[in-house]
Amino acid sequence: MDLEELRRRALRVHDLYDELNLQEHGRVWTREEFMLGFMGDAGDLAKLILAQEGVRSDRPDSRAALEHELADCLWSVLILAHRYGIDLESAFVRTMEDLEKSISARLDR
Template sequence: MDLDELRRRALLVHDLYDELNRQEHGRVWTREEFMLGFMGDAGDLAKLVLAQEGARTSRPDAQAALEHELADCLWSVLILAHRYDIDLENAFVRTVDELGKSISARLE
């Protein structure tokens, strides 16, 4: 599956959340609320990574939970990029290229 397909599927769920939030709360989430949701997911991911590394108590479904939180974080990044009209693919390629050049220059 490529990034366009991931983005398309993420937006389908985004639209369902919008519909649910309109029905239950009379409004949709703001960009700030999506960011806060992402921060919560990132915190959950951090706890799972710590558990995987033995710094926290692990849980029986640790691998499945880690997969779920990584996917949640990816979903949030895709939605935030959409909400801020960011071409994530181009931004990623540009950023990774810049990092690669910067790191390579420091290694020389």
Template sequence: MDLDELRRSALRIHDLYDELNRQERGRVWTREEFMLGFMGDAGDLAKLVLTQEGARTSRPDGRAALEHELADCLWSVLILAHRYGIDLESAFVRTMEELEKTISAWLGE
């Protein structure tokens, strides 16, 4: 699955969440609420990484939980990029090129 397919899949789930929230709460999530949801997922991801590294009590579903949280975080990033009108693919390529130049300069290459 490429980035466009991931984005389309994320948007289908986004639309389903919007419909669920309209039915249950009479409104959809704001961009700020998506960001807060992402922060919660990132916190859960941090705990799972600590578990994987032995710094927290292990869980029987540790690997599956880690995969799930990574996917949740990716979903949030894709949705935030969509909500802010950011071409994530272009931004990623540009940022990686900038980082490569910066790190290479630090290394004296």
């Protein structure tokens, strides 16, 4: 699956969440609420990474839980990019090019 296919799949789930939230709460999530959801997922991911490394024992350290949280975080990033009208593929390419140049210049010193 390429990035565009991932984006389309993420948007289908986003639309389902909108439908569910309208049904259950009478409104959809704002961009700010999506960001807060992402922060919660990132926190859960951090705890799972710590469990994987043996630093925490109060969280499940299963590979499935880690995969799930990584996928949740990717979903959130794809949705936030969509909600802010960002071409994530182009932004990623530009950012990686900038980082490669910056890091290479520092290594050449």
